[in-house]
């Protein structure tokens with residue numbers, strides 16, 4: 001059985017968060033038999049996808065991470081927090097993201113370190129991957145994820161959070177893979193980094209077109225486990241997703257890494273009680289996932305996918321009235337399908353591989369996700385009207 005701790009917490013209030021972490025640590029035996037932390041150097045891998053204020057629910061809330069750091073430090077660990085956000089992997093970009101996301105302030109207040117180490121190393125047997133050295137230069141790695149939907153993978157939590165160990169713009173190149181290969185790579189990276197414990201901040205989650213362009217969803221729950229797969233399986237069950245709905249969880253299950261729901265030992269009151277207390281039936285999924293058949297399509301070879309799924313393909317479209325012309329989408333696009341002209345971005349749909357990296361990094365929420373069929377109708381209408 002894989003132990004999972006699911007605890008109610010309705011606010012990012014320091015006292016409540018301290019009690020929350022004590023609860024999780026007690027359930028999982030962290031600092032007390034389940035996972036020794038005394039005298040150990042811990043790297044907390046937060047989800048810092050991009051500079052984003054905590055109330056936008058795009059990044060793991062800094063006070064949640066602060067409470068986790070405090071709980072570890074009070075048990076004798078030294079703590080460094082970090083991530084490799086989307087874009088340039090440099091100390092100056094890290095500083096901007098830490099500051100703009102509230103981490104700098106919380107780190108100074110609580111006395112934990114922030115990582116500015118931008119050195120890179122290679123991991124993996126068989127396929128190898130470049131990852132940030134800072135994550136591996138520790139005794140223990142802890143995943144501090146955010147409960148969110150994800151346009152490409154449907155859901156992101158503890159396992160997908162480890163993709164942040166891949167440095168900056170290198171991430172976008174991995175999106176050139178097909179969906180199944182990308183999912184497989186996510187599991188490879190998670191296995192290479194192997195977080196010793198995983199926490200999912202679901203107090204406020206993100207639904208709809210996550211992981212950065214969605215809308216806030218209050219869930220009042222925090223989920224933790226020593227297994228990232230068990231933590232994700234439990235969190236996904238709360239928003240109505242099974243392993244077959246999320247390509248990398250399907251891959252993890254196929255490799256025997258992901259426990260079945262019946263194998264989860266959920267504390268304090270069991271799986272059914274957790275779902276009864278926190279489960280929702282109407283968590284909005286990304287527009288990229290309208291019917292479950294789409295997920296199945298992700299595992300079909302490209303030619304068959306086109307045959308069966310062409311009409312359901314979705315694409316990013318720039319809303320020119322919201323675009324501020326920053327060029328972040330063009331910088332990250334692995335297919336070079338974006339150009340910025342006349343102060344706004346333009347996406348060449350034919351060259352686009354629908355990886356949604358542009359959608360993730362856009363600071364202005366100026367990129368919508370639209371079914372290709374609608375796009376064609378829209379273009380035809382413009383042609384007619386124009």
Ligand code: SF4
Nearest residue numbers: 333352353355356358
């Ligand atoms: S334009 Fe297409 S290929 Fe480029 S980042 Fe956006 S979704 Fe990916």
Ligand code: SF4
Nearest residue numbers: 323324326327329362
């Ligand atoms: S679409 Fe977004 S990321 Fe791209 S240039 Fe406009 S504001 Fe910047």
